[in-house]
Amino acid sequence: MNKVVDGGFVTYELDGDVAVIGLNRPQKRNAISDAFVEAIAEAVMRAESEAKAGVIFGHGDHFCAGLDLAEHVKKTPFEGVRGSRRWHTVFAMIEHGAIPWVSALHGAVVGGGLELASSTHIRVADRTAFFALPEGQRGIFVGGGGSVRAARLMGAARMTDMMLTGRVASAEEAERWNLIQYLVEPGEARTRAMELAKSAASNAELSNFAIIHALPRIQDMAKEDGLFVESLMASFTATSPEAEERLRAFLEKRTKRLNIPEKD
Numbered sequence: 001m002n003k004v005v006d007g008g009f010v011t012y013e014l015d016g017d018v019a020v021i022g023l024n025r026p027q028k029r030n031a032i033s034d035a036f037v038e039a040i041a042e043a044v045m046r047a048e049s050e051a052k053a054g055v056i057f058g059h060g061d062h063f064c065a066g067l068d069l070a071e072h073v074k075k076t077p078f079e080g081v082r083g084s085r086r087w088h089t090v091f092a093m094i095e096h097g098a099i100p101w102v103s104a105l106h107g108a109v110v111g112g113g114l115e116l117a118s119s120t121h122i123r124v125a126d127r128t129a130f131f132a133l134p135e136g137q138r139g140i141f142v143g144g145g146g147s148v149r150a151a152r153l154m155g156a157a158r159m160t161d162m163m164l165t166g167r168v169a170s171a172e173e174a175e176r177w178n179l180i181q182y183l184v185e186p187g188e189a190r191t192r193a194m195e196l197a198k199s200a201a202s203n204a205e206l207s208n209f210a211i212i213h214a215l216p217r218i219q220d221m222a223k224e225d226g227l228f229v230e231s232l233m234a235s236f237t238a239t240s241p242e243a244e245e246r247l248r249a250f251l252e253k254r255t256k257r258l259n260i261p262e263k264d
Ligand code: 1HE
Pocket: 027, 028, 029, 031, 032, 062, 064, 065, 066, 067, 068, 069, 070, 084, 087, 108, 110, 111, 112, 113, 133, 134, 135, 138, 140, 141, 142, 143, 144
């Protein structure tokens, strides 16, 4: 494993093909300031240049308490909208970049923290995780893509409830609501996220690219358009040299079959 680089707001390390970004402002519960957003952007760009998948986790007792409210309180309306647009750009680098990302969640996954997690492709939470969108209580609105990404994961009705009433969802509720895909025991989120990221990193890069770029876009298309784009992506990936080699490896029994879970 590469040495952990502590860039102030984030730590960065490379574990094989997987880049690991740690949100590193635990004394402020990993609240995200403007400089913190830039540190995330820098780490994501570095990961894209040297890794095949990435993991994002939080140092300390929480994943992330969202927007840095102390910094936000002093902003003009124009600075506010520019700040929100910058969050959109940086989180889009995660969602529609070159590699898949897995978030490992524990403790507070709140406001902008939930928006960050929603921009990753797979969310793993341990049972200490709790999810909230207290923007209504703070007199603000989501600004890091939550109205698009988090609402699509859990549905607008649940998100409206969370924002209007301050409802805090448990990790178990988050799993039922489709906010997370994996629920693990306390302290195990990062280990499971690493396993999943390593698994994704072993796929053909072109397939991963198609999965993270085409699949979400197809959800926004009319049925016939979606099917047409699917055919293009299917042909584009299947005719690549890597696909040919991987298909041959399967037929010649040189590769593992499915990861079928073992029964207890
Ligand atoms: C913060 C922040 C923050 C903590 N900005 N400083 N997010 C929220 O409304 C969540 C606000 N935070 C909390 O509700 C709690 O801090 C937690 C439940 C996450 C954790 O509680 P706890 O008891 O462990 O910590 P604490 O004592 O509340 O906080 C420790 C310190 O972190 C304290 O500073 P200190 O100088 O008094 O030690 C807090 O002020 C500081 N801190 N959270 C600034 N968020 C792009 S739009 C997105 C919109 C949003 O994200 S809105 C949701 C904002």
